[in-house]
Amino acid sequence: MGQLSRAATGVAVVLGVLAAWSARTEAHGEAAQDAFVRTRTVAFYDVQVAGTEINSGETVAITGKFFLLQEWPSGADKPGLMFLTVAAPGPVMLVQERWINGVFTPGSVALRQGEEYEFMLTLRGRRPGRYHVHPMLSIQGIGPLLGPGTWITISGGSSFENPLTLWNGETIDLETFTLPRIIIWHVSVLALGLSWLMYWIAQPILRRSRWITSEAGDRLITKRDQMVSIGLGLLTVTAIIVGVLTTRASYPHTIPHQVIKS
Amino acid sequence: MAEGNGFEGFRALDRKFDLMFLASALFLVIAGMQVTLTLWSGDWDFWSDWKDRQWWPPIAASVNLVVPAALQYIAWSQLRLPLGATFAAVAVALATWLTRVVNMWGWAYFPIPFVWPATFIPQALLLDCTLMWTRSFLLTSILGGLLWGALFYPINWVLLAPFVQPVEYYGQVMAVADVQGFQYVRTQTPEYARLIEKGALRAFVEEITVVVAFFSGFVSLVAYWFGHLIGRYVCWPIPVFLKRM
Numbered sequence: 001m002g003q004l005s006r007a008a009t010g011v012a013v014v015l016g017v018l019a020a021w022s023a024r025t026e027a028h029g030e031a032a033q034d035a036f037v038r039t040r041t042v043a044f045y046d047v048q049v050a051g052t053e054i055n056s057g058e059t060v061a062i063t064g065k066f067f068l069l070q071e072w073p074s075g076a077d078k079p080g081l082m083f084l085t086v087a088a089p090g091p092v093m094l095v096q097e098r099w100i101n102g103v104f105t106p107g108s109v110a111l112r113q114g115e116e117y118e119f120m121l122t123l124r125g126r127r128p129g130r131y132h133v134h135p136m137l138s139i140q141g142i143g144p145l146l147g148p149g150t151w152i153t154i155s156g157g158s159s160f161e162n163p164l165t166l167w168n169g170e171t172i173d174l175e176t177f178t179l180p181r182i183i184i185w186h187v188s189v190l191a192l193g194l195s196w197l198m199y200w201i202a203q204p205i206l207r208r209s210r211w212i213t214s215e216a217g218d219r220l221i222t223k224r225d226q227m228v229s230i231g232l233g234l235l236t237v238t239a240i241i242v243g244v245l246t247t248r249a250s251y252p253h254t255i256p257h258q259v260i261k262s
Numbered sequence: 263m264a265e266g267n268g269f270e271g272f273r274a275l276d277r278k279f280d281l282m283f284l285a286s287a288l289f290l291v292i293a294g295m296q297v298t299l300t301l302w303s304g305d306w307d308f309w310s311d312w313k314d315r316q317w318w319p320p321i322a323a324s325v326n327l328v329v330p331a332a333l334q335y336i337a338w339s340q341l342r343l344p345l346g347a348t349f350a351a352v353a354v355a356l357a358t359w360l361t362r363v364v365n366m367w368g369w370a371y372f373p374i375p376f377v378w379p380a381t382f383i384p385q386a387l388l389l390d391c392t393l394m395w396t397r398s399f400l401l402t403s404i405l406g407g408l409l410w411g412a413l414f415y416p417i418n419w420v421l422l423a424p425f426v427q428p429v430e431y432y433g434q435v436m437a438v439a440d441v442q443g444f445q446y447v448r449t450q451t452p453e454y455a456r457l458i459e460k461g462a463l464r465a466f467v468e469e470i471t472v473v474v475a476f477f478s479g480f481v482s483l484v485a486y487w488f489g490h491l492i493g494r495y496v497c498w499p500i501p502v503f504l505k506r507m
Contacts, residue, residue: 085449091370091446092371094445094447095447097432098444164438166427174375176375177424179375182374193386197348200343205280205341206280206283209500212341220342236388239384247419251424256315257437258434
């Protein structure tokens, strides 16, 4: 016990020293990108952030311009589709709007080299904290290219709602949308699966291998087993049919996912 | 079956070995299923805006049948237990929910309605029942394999349907899932990397789901035999060991 506590103390001391000594990582490694990619592909300029301290739920706009250089590095693929977004530590902020040259741009776009583009990103604070945020242009074949970063502080409580109005007029909260439905369906099918497993696991398992090798394996499945399998199979099919029919009735108007690449 | 077989005195020990075997198998199966799912159908399973009807059903259904088919062969041929596929589906369901809640919601801050996983449990139950009723791997691959793939989309439609309701977002027609993908920042997943059905007039034809269901079933049939052969390869030493004992 004494040895154990000494070892635990040693580990705690080492971890404590490392934690105190290590520098905090507080950026996205933009300087670590290859210089030829960073300096010879996209130039961001006139980037402005309208407010760096917001409350959760409030918006902040990042505006600016970027220029796709004509002299593209020979070691990199020619630019294909592009996608403007932000580099942030996860969805701590939501992208509410994305505009390029005054056009709302929900998806990927094909832009031309040698041209300047104006952009605006409207972000909404979601999770309280202080975050380093960059405008970022991902280019197919190249990867993400970062604009200048800014620290944005989000204040407020942890509760956050993200309302969205559907075409049928109903307003939903994307943070919790159909969460009970997701849980109920998964728990229902999990209960079916566990019932089947428990039925078999309640019986001897490894011992059955003896009968397999002694050529008596066919007698291991009894009539009761057959009845249970028929019952559970019918229950499963019923659950699928009921699930699909009620879903069809609850959500009569659906569309395929929309891929917008222009 | 237990009476008069000479093993009565070892019943308690039997159960301990059974539980140890199941616990070990659980972790192995979780590892196998999670690796398969993440490597081969990861993004389709991670994000609601990747769960389309053209790519998601054939890919997710077929690649995630490999481990259940292997396990089904091992459990049936060595123990005459029709639970291999269900065991794999339940194991991956538990592990996937753990990673979604701890990793994707707890650490990466994505809301669960954006990262809910698909389920394979009903298809797995039917696959195991098919093997038990037919006692034939060939018939199971044809009936069960086809059912596995064909039923994947209807079963998960229960979860997906609310997310493909239409929305008008800044003048654009989008599905709810598209808005989720637009708003929740994924720095390393640019939109052009999203491999899903492209919107066109054809995309509004409902019968496509039926065609995809059949195609998904056929691909799953092939995947079943791939998993089955892996099962055969993995467990060939077991009967040799038992005979020596």
